Amino acid sequence: RGVVWEEVLIMLPEHVNIILLSATVPNTLEFADWIGRIKRKRIYVISTLRRPVPLEHHLYTGNSHKTQHELFLLLDARGTFLTKGYYAAVEAKKERSSKHAQTFGAKQPTHTGTGPGQEKGVWLSLMDAL
Known part of the structure; x- marks a missing residue:
């Protein structure tokens, strides 16, 4: 207010x-x-x-074709942390990162950070999913 x-x-x-x-x-x-x-x-x-x-906490991992419309449930309405949802999100993120590295070859830096262009794409994808 x-x-x-x-x-x-x-x-x-x-x-x-x-x-x-x-x-x-x-x-x-x-x-x-x-x-x-x-x-x-x-x-x-x-x-x-x-x-x-009910209040639930979800994680959005990014704009890959596989997960662009997927939210991973991390905390359910009872307040229980769901390790299954967490590990599924981690795997989706790893898969996306490895496919990105394969697309651009070994010349790209190996850090997992995102640049402004990638970050904008993730935000736009998240807004679309919501």
């Missing part, structure tokens, strides 16, 4: 109804009271400890 976000809420026309969803507001009742005062409306706060959408 910030000044621009607050201004948007303040300037909303009276006929616009709002529903706010957040997992990170620490002062929920205080915030709801502020919204109620500025909008002159009754605000209902509904709270739960259960996440309506």
Whole structure:
């Protein structure tokens, strides 16, 4: 949240109804009271400890043809680290790196870093996958 976000809420026309969803507001009742005062409306706060959408952590390894639309699950909704997903991601990354080296031959440096062009391609591929 910030000044621009607050201004948007303040300037909303009276006929616009709002529903706010957040997992990170620490002062929920205080915030709801502020919204109620500025909008002159009754605000209902509904709270739960259960996440309506489970939080999972995935890893995107890059834009190879094999993995360009694949996300590797590393941490499931229960918070369990999945070694199978991690090792699958490592293998996909190794395969991509070795194919890149084969394409360009031995004259290329052996480091695994990416240059600006490769990095841009990975970002564009990730955005496309998302």
